[in-house]
Amino acid sequence: MTDPQTIIQAKEISVHYGSKKVLDNVSFDIGENEVTSIIGPSGCGKSTLLRSFNRMNDLIPSAVVSGEIIFHGQNIYEPHLDPTEIRYQMGMVFQKPNPFPKSIYDNIAFGPKVAGFTGDMDQLVEESLQKSALWDEVKDRLKDSALALSGGQQQRLCIARALAVEPEVILMDEPCSALDPISTLAIEQLMRELKKQYSIIIVTHNMQQAARVSDKTAFFMNEGDNIGLLIEYGDTQKIFSQPEHKTTEDYITGRFG
Amino acid sequence: MQYIEKEKYQQRLVKRQRTGKIFEIMCIISITIGIGMLALLLWYVADQGLHKLDWQFLISFPSRFPERAGIYGALLGTLYVIGTGGLIAFVLGVGTAIYLEEYANDTRLSRILQVNIANLAGVPSIVYGILGLEIFVRFAGLGRSVLAGSLTIALLILPIVIIASQEALKAVPSSIREGGFALGASKWQVVSILVIPQAFASILTGVILAVSRAIGETAPLIVMGALTFVPFAPDGFMSPFTVLPIQIFNWVSRPQHGFHEIAAAGIVVLLITLILLNSVAIFLRHKFSKNLEG
Numbered sequence: 001m002t003d004p005q006t007i008i009q010a011k012e013i014s015v016h017y018g019s020k021k022v023l024d025n026v027s028f029d030i031g032e033n034e035v036t037s038i039i040g041p042s043g044c045g046k047s048t049l050l051r052s053f054n055r056m057n058d059l060i061p062s063a064v065v066s067g068e069i070i071f072h073g074q075n076i077y078e079p080h081l082d083p084t085e086i087r088y089q090m091g092m093v094f095q096k097p098n099p100f101p102k103s104i105y106d107n108i109a110f111g112p113k114v115a116g117f118t119g120d121m122d123q124l125v126e127e128s129l130q131k132s133a134l135w136d137e138v139k140d141r142l143k144d145s146a147l148a149l150s151g152g153q154q155q156r157l158c159i160a161r162a163l164a165v166e167p168e169v170i171l172m173d174e175p176c177s178a179l180d181p182i183s184t185l186a187i188e189q190l191m192r193e194l195k196k197q198y199s200i201i202i203v204t205h206n207m208q209q210a211a212r213v214s215d216k217t218a219f220f221m222n223e224g225d226n227i228g229l230l231i232e233y234g235d236t237q238k239i240f241s242q243p244e245h246k247t248t249e250d251y252i253t254g255r256f257g
Numbered sequence: 258m259q260y261i262e263k264e265k266y267q268q269r270l271v272k273r274q275r276t277g278k279i280f281e282i283m284c285i286i287s288i289t290i291g292i293g294m295l296a297l298l299l300w301y302v303a304d305q306g307l308h309k310l311d312w313q314f315l316i317s318f319p320s321r322f323p324e325r326a327g328i329y330g331a332l333l334g335t336l337y338v339i340g341t342g343g344l345i346a347f348v349l350g351v352g353t354a355i356y357l358e359e360y361a362n363d364t365r366l367s368r369i370l371q372v373n374i375a376n377l378a379g380v381p382s383i384v385y386g387i388l389g390l391e392i393f394v395r396f397a398g399l400g401r402s403v404l405a406g407s408l409t410i411a412l413l414i415l416p417i418v419i420i421a422s423q424e425a426l427k428a429v430p431s432s433i434r435e436g437g438f439a440l441g442a443s444k445w446q447v448v449s450i451l452v453i454p455q456a457f458a459s460i461l462t463g464v465i466l467a468v469s470r471a472i473g474e475t476a477p478l479i480v481m482g483a484l485t486f487v488p489f490a491p492d493g494f495m496s497p498f499t500v501l502p503i504q505i506f507n508w509v510s511r512p513q514h515g516f517h518e519i520a521a522a523g524i525v526v527l528l529i530t531l532i533l534l535n536s537v538a539i540f541l542r543h544k545f546s547k548n549l550e551g
Contacts, residue, residue, distance in 0.1 A: 059438060061362055088441030098432040101455055110450070111440035158436070165440055 004031035007169065007199045008053060013067035015048050015057065015228070022048045023228035025067070028218055030169075035191055035200045037210035037236065040220035040251070045228030046203045047095075049220070050171050053201065054090040055083035071169075088115060090169040091162025091198075096178050097154035099146035099161075104129075104138050107146045107157055111165035124164055132160035133190055152183025159190065163198075170194065172202040176209065188213050207252055211240050219248050299528075306521025314522055318488040319504065323515030328523050330487040331504035335472060335530065337403045337491050338500055342410030343468040349411070350418030351460060357419075358426040359448050378416035385413040386477030394481055401482035404494040409481050413474065414467035421463020425456040458545040465538035469531055475502040501527045 008030040015023040023045035030036050038046045048057065055076060057063040068075040076086045100107050108125045117124070125142070129135040134156045138149070146157055155175055162170055172191075176184040191200055191213050204210050210217055217236040221229055232239060232248045243249045317327020353374075361367045389409030399405040429452050437447035453460075478500055485507045487499040501523060508520035 054439065056435065056439060059435070084438075084441055084443050087439055092439035094432060094435065094439075096432060098430075098436040100433060100436065100451055110437070110442070114437075114440065114442040114446045114450070161436075161440065 004034055006030065007032040007071070008201075009068075009070035010049075010052075011068040011070060013049065013052055013065065013069065015045065015052060015066075016064045017060065018062045021227050023052070024226060026220075026228070026230045027067075028230060028233045030199060030201060031216060032199050033195055033197075034215040035195050035202060035213050036216045036218065037214035038201065038203045038218045038220065039205075039207060039210050040231075041222070042205075043227075044220040044222050046220055047173050048228070050092075050173050050201060050203050053169070053171055054087045054092055056087070056092065058083050088165055089167055090171055091159075091165065091167035093155070093158050093162055093170065093172045093175045095174040097151055097158050099149070099154050099157050101145070101147055103143045104146050104149070104157060105142040107161050108164045111161060115165060128160040128164040129157075131163050131194070132156045133186065133193075134160055150183075152179050152186060155179060155183065155187060156190070159187070159194075163194075167198065169199045169201065172200065174203050174205060177205060184209070207240075211236060219243075219245075219251065221247055221251065223247075302521050302524045302528075305518055306523070306525050309518050309522040310525055314519065315526070319486055319507075320488075323508075323513060323519050326508075326516075326519055328501070328504060328519075328526055330490055331499050331501045331523070332526060332530070333490045334403070334406075334483075334487065334498035335500040335527075337494075337498065338406045338410055338478070339468055339472050341403070341407035341494070342414070342471065343464065345407060345411035346414045346418045346467065347464050350415050350464070351422050353415075353419045354422030354426060354460075355448065355453070358423050359444070359452065374416050374419050378420060381476075382413055382474050383476040383480055385409055386480030388412065389477060389481040400495065401484070401497055402495045403491050403498045405481060406478055406483060406498060406500075407494075409477055410471050410474065413477055414471050417467040417470070418464050421467065422456070422460045425459030425463060426452060428459060429455045454545075458542045461541050461545065462538060465534065469534060472531055472534070473502055473527070475500075475506055479503060501530070 006029040009028075010030075011027050013023060013026045014021065026045075026049060038049060040046055048063075051057045052065055053069060053076075057065055065077060068077060070076075071086070071089070074081075076083075100110060102110075105125055108128050109121055112121065112124055126135060126139075129138065134153060137153060138144075138157075146154065149157060155178075159170075159175075176187055179187070188209065191202070194200060195215075202210075202214065214236045216234065217239040218233040219231045219239065221231045223229055232243060232245050234244075239248060240252055243252065249255075314327045315332065316329050317325065318330050319328075320326040357367060357371065386409060389405060389412065393399045393405040393408045394401055397405075399408075433451050433455065434447050437451045442450070483503055484497050484499050485503055487497065491498045505520050505523040505527065508516040508523060511517075
């Protein structure tokens with residue numbers, strides 16, 4: 001197996017909220033067409049890191065990000081870059097499904113519309129829904145409210161919505177934590193399918209999920225006053241079978257709560 | 258181990274349920290008193306004035322003789338002043354609320370601004386009348402016109418409109434905004450496509466409530482110089498005017514019984530205007546919240 005191309009490089013990323021440090025000097029590479037999972041206990045900066053990749057942290061006034069995120073050879077934190085454009089290239093799926101209070105169709109069409117898409121919207125909506133394996137369930141009620149869908153369907157709608165703007169990277173922040181096991185399975189299946197075309201970074205609390213879906217795993221942890229440390233990063237198989245660090249082993253075997 | 262003894266639990270349970278029942282009864286008494294008073298008022302006014310309320314009354318101007326007096330000028334004046342004032346307050350108030358909620362950073366200045374807006378909502382309306390007199394009537398040279406009255410009313414309800422709109426915007430979950438930004442929407446697109454449509458029904462309700470309050474305001478308009486005897490309809494924004502509550506006040510303060518009757522009829526007209534306004538609000542609110550589901 002050849003090593004995949006690197007699509008995103010995190011270089012010495014630190015994040016502060018006000019005077020509070022949440023992420024400490026994190027560096028690692030994300031492979032193209034891979035699923036990279038980020039695991040670790042609550043409050044160790046996993047979501048913060050994910051939100052650094054598409055500059056969503058810019059929306060929090062007190063957040064300060066230092067270091068570089070290299071995407072296509074360019075640091076996305078360059079002052080002249082518009083975060084709107086970065087977010088256009090990286091889709092994001094949130095912990096809680098957050099469909100807009102509009103029709104299923106309009107939810108999908110939102111991203112392309114705001115970006116100025118002028119092609120065949122019906123076709124794009126259908127393709128996006130098909131990619132997220134939701135088309136068969138909703139094709140007869142595209143004009144119905146998205147809020148009428150079940151939680152699992154809503155989350156797949158949010159994935160379809162993200163796919164509609166044709167991003168290269170999909171960032172997922174605990175996408176299954178609000179879902180039942182069957183919906184979770186559907187989304188995991190979907191991720192395996194999607195990684196053929198996209199690079200996926202997923203934050204998860206579910207270790208089995210990380211083991212099931214990801215190629216690489218990054219383990220984060222707090223050690224005393226040192227918050228948000230990247231303890232270990234590598235092939236998922238290796239992290240879960242022979243971790244190099246004792247902390248990693250303790251965490252994945254459940255010796256910490 | 259048993260923390261709560263079974264017997265005591267039973268005794269307390271009876272007591273707890275009784276407390277709940279007492280509270281419910283107190284609430285029923287409250288609503289009876291409140292609604293009862295309103296019903297009494299309505300019945301009294303209707304009894305006094307309903308027989309005076311006819312088409313002639315609606316299309317006549319005030320007169321020295323109660324049987325010939327009508328409310329046309331005041332009704333039109335109210336529609337002019339409230340309509341224009343409400344529109345101005347809507348535009349300024351919603352704009353202010355959007356800026357404060359969606360654009361302004363949480364700085365010292367914006368917090369000071371916030372506190373002052375809340376304070377302005379509590380300033381007695383007569384103070385706005387004095388302000389309107391000085392600024393619009395005298396300084397801006399608008400005279401005692403419909404326009405000056407509208408601007409005064411707009412100022413009066415502006416704080417309420419701002420606060421109601423802010424609450425409506427706050428009620429839109431931040432996950433919706435994040436969802437929009439994550440798809441590469443600009444601030445303006447997130448605000449205009451996602452946030453405002455979702456908040457609009459509540460914003461509208463706030464505006465209509467503010468306008469409903471303003472429709473009965475008398476003091477500020479008397480201070481800024483609305484007339485009490487207007488034998489003509491306002492024919493534009495620079496025309497002198499009167500409004501329903503002033504006309505009613507004027508009739509009530511006359512000694513002749515006939516005027517008291519038409520004052521009651523005037524009150525009925527005022528109430529019907531208010532009900533119509535609120536119906537429009539409910540209709541629009543319903544329409545906009547329905548749009549969101551579809």
